Amino acid sequence: MPPHDHLFKSLFCALFRDLLLLVDAELASWLSPEAEVEFRDKELIPDSPEAEHGW
Amino acid sequence: MVDLLAAIPDPAGGCAFLVHVEIERKAPTNIGRRLWDYSIRLRGRHPEPSVSLVVFLRGGPPGPAWQAYTEETAGHEVARFRYLSFGLSRFPAEQLLARPEPLARGLAALAKPGALGRARVKFEALRRIASAKLRERHRFLLMNCVETYLPLKGRDAEEYASLASAQEPSEIRAMQVTWADKEKAKMAATITATISGEDRGGG
Numbered sequence: 001m002p003p004h005d006h007l008f009k010s011l012f013c014a015l016f017r018d019l020l021l022l023v024d025a026e027l028a029s030w031l032s033p034e035a036e037v038e039f040r041d042k043e044l045i046p047d048s049p050e051a052e053h054g055w
Numbered sequence: 056m057v058d059l060l061a062a063i064p065d066p067a068g069g070c071a072f073l074v075h076v077e078i079e080r081k082a083p084t085n086i087g088r089r090l091w092d093y094s095i096r097l098r099g100r101h102p103e104p105s106v107s108l109v110v111f112l113r114g115g116p117p118g119p120a121w122q123a124y125t126e127e128t129a130g131h132e133v134a135r136f137r138y139l140s141f142g143l144s145r146f147p148a149e150q151l152l153a154r155p156e157p158l159a160r161g162l163a164a165l166a167k168p169g170a171l172g173r174a175r176v177k178f179e180a181l182r183r184i185a186s187a188k189l190r191e192r193h194r195f196l197l198m199n200c201v202e203t204y205l206p207l208k209g210r211d212a213e214e215y216a217s218l219a220s221a222q223e224p225s226e227i228r229a230m231q232v233t234w235a236d237k238e239k240a241k242m243a244a245t246i247t248a249t250i251s252g253e254d255r256g257g258g
Contacts, residue, residue, distance in 0.1 A: 005058065007196070007199060008078045008112075009078070011158065011161060011197070011200060012076060012078075014192065015157060015193060015196075018157060018158035018159070019108075019158060022141065022151075022159055024139060027074075030063050030071055035064050036064065037061045037062065037063065037064070038064070038070070039060065040061075040062060
């Protein structure tokens with residue numbers, strides 16, 4: 001996995017509510033500051049042929 | 056594999072919905088189709104609805120915005136998929152720096168410096184990260200983001216040095232020490248691992 005990807009994944013996991021607040025406050029309102037977000041980062045979905053992250 | 060899949064809890068202890076996040080270095084033309092494809096696959100595996108978000112580190116529509124991907128058949132719209140995009144490189148850094156969320160200060164490093172200039176953006180981002188109430192691990196991640204994505208050289212580096220020397224609060228000085236210490240620790244760990252590997256290899 002490219003190092004950039006790791007950095008942003010770590011950042012967004014650590015400050016996930018911040019990310020939601022930045023993109024859509026209404027969406028973020030579903031998540032209280034104390035709530036624990038479960039990350040299902042082991043989720044495997046085969047990439048579609050068009051998949052290209054531009055790394 | 057998806058980049059991130061977050062389960063947003065509901066009050067009953069279950070999952071209200073999923074948020075699927077893709078991180079893209081640049082904005083590909085087929086991103087709507089790809090996210091729609093992922094969304095269909097996720098829906099097939101999970102009973103909960105999902106929201107898709109793509110973060111463009113470079114390019115893409117600036118800032119946060121809802122986008123739509125549509126499919127047409129014989130001139131009729133037969134599918135419409137909505138997703139969120141968050142383009143950083145064309146979004147004004149000033150707007151991110153003005154936000155209260157600590158994450159915004161880290162992401163400001165990737166945003167458009169505009170009239171503030173790169174040195175001022177870096178200085179303000181680090182100053183605000185240093186003074187924010189944060190876990191140290193989160194502070195380190197944000198510092199790492201700023202240091203990695205907003206390197207300065209030449210006149211920008213001189214301007215930053217001038218800003219830091221003129222106004223440097225104690226928090227920034229402390230963070231710079233912390234940053235340097237962690238960099239040294241990482242380097243020491245790498246050297247130790249290399250030496251250890253050489254020893255095991257009989258070198």
